[in-house]
Amino acid sequence: NAGVTQTPKFQVLKTGQSMTLQCAQDMNHNSMYWYRQDPGMGLRLIYYSASEGTTDKGEVPNGYNVSRLNKREFSLRLESAAPSQTSVYFCASSDRPNNSPLHFGNGTRLTVT
């Protein structure tokens, strides 16, 4: 009963380094999302993919790129990490448009020094 799986769980980067956060879901959901969570700011949407082959910007897309590799997988890439990208990143999926809720992974805690 895996649900949404994110890797890695923790990562430390130096400013300017790049990395890709991986996300996979096994619930056959159409929609997938990337959020960041910062203290006092709740969750902010970075990018989402309403279906395989489509991606759209959310509230805070700058500095990030995404790839919807197939229906299961949705990756988030930081090309040149900055300290402002220190955050906890959550991937989520949903069976839209059937009004179902989001299902979240356990998050990736990223620190950029």
Place this chain on the structure above:
Amino acid sequence: GDSVTQMEGPVTLSEEAFLTINCTYTATGYPSLFWYVQYPGEGLQLLLKATKADDKGSNKGFEATYRKETTSFHLEKGSVQVSDSAVYFCALSDWSGNQFYFGTGTSLTVIP
């Protein structure tokens, strides 16, 4: 645009106390409303939901009623337990079903 406002925390209660966490929303059309709970080191889990006006969502003793006239979805529990200590998020999904909007979260600590 759509948005969610929930009461600031942190909230500290004694075991068996009554809990209310206020949530109001702004949205066009007919959003669905959700409460999520986040335990330390974990992702958010759905606690309950309501998809139309006057619906009541309930789970694990928690309840919330979708009030369109007051644009509210307040979370309540009659008797909290230490195990309810967590961060609670109110959220809505917009009319298209493609986007979700979250409140800033309310941290709850229940002391024995």
